[in-house]
Amino acid sequence: MVDRKSSSEGQVAELIDCIGRLAHFLQFVEGLNPAQWEALRFLARANRYSQTPGALACFLRTSRGTTSQTLRVLESKGYVRRFPDRRDRRVVQLELTPAGAALLDHDPMLRIQEAAANLSGEMGSDLAEGLSRILHAVEKRCGLDEFGVCWECGHFLVNNAADDRAGPHRCGLTGDPLREAETRLLCVNTIPITPQA
């Protein structure tokens, strides 16, 4: 049996476990369950390439089948809408309905966000840094893929000068113009910057 001494690293893992259970428990509200809340949050944070069942499944680290069921429930409750993708007719595009977006004001994870906000600024940023390192270390070690935003993506083509209405920037993968706000959203297609440099 492993040595579970109360050293710092052991405590961190235990605390993450504990907060995870707490978050799990808190998310049984408003008639939803944790997986459904996760899906709503993701759809509010995902860019157009990622508002699909497949990207959601990837993000939730679950199968497409399971995700399909979760979406069926959310659609039946009127929080999510599906519509076909024009470019690729295999793809289903997802969208939060106004009711779904409004429901996020009651997101139980806001309880945790509020508690984090009450930490001192320095402690909050240190905490974010530490958690981020752990997250990426485990993802890398287990060969899991990560989501990111344009500014951390090798496909991103910045253009700060132009002021096109469709968006000043551009995605090097799809060629699509990107509005400023879109560059802050999560994307399935992100790759590390300068992969061959």
Add this chain to the structure above:
Amino acid sequence: MVDRKSSSEGQVAELIDCIGRLAHFLQFVEGLNPAQWEALRFLARANRYSQTPGALACFLRTSRGTTSQTLRVLESKGYVRRFPDRRDRRVVQLELTPAGAALLDHDPMLRIQEAAANLSGEMGSDLAEGLSRILHAVEKRCGLDEFGVCWECGHFLVNNAADDRAGPHRCGLTGDPLREAETRLLCVNTIPITPQA
């Protein structure tokens, strides 16, 4: 809709969410699921007063009924053993079998513990401090009860001099003697120190 700007506190909540999902995913191994792993870990960390279905349910923040089923599965797999309590015949005492204890060497949460161990010592302890504050703040705000160890418990009666084989210390609630090792285990009955001072 809530303002989800990428400020520090928002990042912390999002990272906790993300690591929670990661932990959830990692725990579908060895034929077990997250709830079953949580139960095994708890039983390895709980003192004799807390190795019961009721205490486990309280710790997991789930119903007794659900816990009963989880235990039935773990017992059928040979990881947990039940035996009657002599003092109170309503109570069922739980115990990890050797197989159950050995299985904890393959606990998927060790992946996260290892990643935490790779942080610098200072960052690790800061991380533990921040997570602990968030955890307790949310628990307090939501009126949830917490588990603790003897050294943080108002019932605890320290006795560093005596060297009784049954244990030098004592629990003021039950009157039982406590061995040194037992005082590091989780207990359902913990209360704040000096509740009326």
Add this chain to the structure above:
DNA sequence: TGACTTACTATCGAGTCGATACTATATAAT
């Protein structure tokens, strides 16, 4: 055209989950 890949859905069995109802035991009130 045909082989292959990708995006999604449907279905199955095991398990979680809350809710409810139930049994057995302990404790308090009378």
Add this chain to the structure above:
DNA sequence: ATTATATAGTATCGACTCGATAGTAAGTCA
């Protein structure tokens, strides 16, 4: 002592997650 009530645990139900598997539809490439 008897009764009422509270507590510990279990059983069962329906909704849901989950992985696994199989299937459909659509895009891609040889």
